[in-house]
Amino acid sequence: MLFIWHPRYSNLLGEFGEAVSCYYVDEEFTSYYGMPESEKQQIRAQEEVLLRGVDLVFANGSVLLDQKNKHGNASDVPMGVDFGLFSRALLEETAVPSDLGAMRPPESATSVT
Amino acid sequence: MNDKVDFELLESIARAKPLWSVILVGPLSIRTPEFRGNFEKLRQLPNVHHLGFRPLETLPNYVRGLDVCLMCYRTDGWAYYGYPLKLHEYLAGGKPVVGSDLPSIRVFSGVISIASTVEEWQSAIEAGLNDNSALESASEYKWPVRILGKNGSTD
Numbered sequence: 001m002l003f004i005w006h007p008r009y010s011n012l013l014g015e016f017g018e019a020v021s022c023y024y025v026d027e028e029f030t031s032y033y034g035m036p037e038s039e040k041q042q043i044r045a046q047e048e049v050l051l052r053g054v055d056l057v058f059a060n061g062s063v064l065l066d067q068k069n070k071h072g073n074a075s076d077v078p079m080g081v082d083f084g085l086f087s088r089a090l091l092e093e094t095a096v097p098s099d100l101g102a103m104r105p106p107e108s109a110t111s112v113t
Numbered sequence: 114m115n116d117k118v119d120f121e122l123l124e125s126i127a128r129a130k131p132l133w134s135v136i137l138v139g140p141l142s143i144r145t146p147e148f149r150g151n152f153e154k155l156r157q158l159p160n161v162h163h164l165g166f167r168p169l170e171t172l173p174n175y176v177r178g179l180d181v182c183l184m185c186y187r188t189d190g191w192a193y194y195g196y197p198l199k200l201h202e203y204l205a206g207g208k209p210v211v212g213s214d215l216p217s218i219r220v221f222s223g224v225i226s227i228a229s230t231v232e233e234w235q236s237a238i239e240a241g242l243n244d245n246s247a248l249e250s251a252s253e254y255k256w257p258v259r260i261l262g263k264n265g266s267t268d
Contacts, residue, residue, distance in 0.1 A: 081198070088173040103136070
């Protein structure tokens with residue numbers, strides 16, 4: 001299986017005799033602030049090779065899915081979370097770091113006059 | 114802290130609410146000179162604290178210490194297409210969340226607050242400060258559930 005995550009590697013498609021090829025796209029690579037138009041055009045061309053050539057496109061979220069499903073081979077793969085790790089924030093035993101604990105708590109809206 | 118973050122908006126919020134502490138966690142990775150300048154202005158404020166990089170395993174500790182978690186992103190260019198992982202990390206931590214009006218965030222408007230103007234951000238944060246309820250929706254976004262489905266199978 002060939003798994004490609006950036007259009008710049010589009011030239012590798014088919015180079016390994018892969019049985020399945022995937023393109024995982026988690027951002028719009030032509031949308032960086034200040035990116036020259038010539039670079040955008042190059043990336044668009046490279047990405048089109050991927051979108052047309054791979055078996056599966058995994059788009060991170062519905063916005064990218066809309067953009068990248070022009071050949072009907074894309075699926076929306078939403079973000080997930082390490083719930084076990086981050087839900088530890090709910091536990092009494094989880095200590096607030098000292099660099100936060102020393103700060104003044106915010107004034108709540110109910111105490112604003 | 115990258116080019117997606119709306120540092121000007123954060124500055125406006127911090128200036129309007131000097132008794133609030135704005136905590137920024139994460140390494141700096143700002144490429145656009147204008148945005149870098151905006152960040153430098155922001156972090157000069159006395160109630161703004163940039164802590165820099167913190168290891169992944171300590172992030173729940175930081176989330177526990179926060180009252181409201183923010184996703185204060187620009188809504189143009191690169192940021193427009195973003196889908197912040199921290200959205201689900203914040204929700205898993207049971208905290209009130211306020212986010213910019215981005216398409217990927219709008220999907221979750223039933224469980225978080227969405228704000229555009231400075232006034233809307235202030236109101237949403239104030240509402241969050243008074244919200245003691247932990248949110249449950251994050252469990253749908255556990256990685257095993259995302260991969261296997263809610264019933265634990267790949268059907």
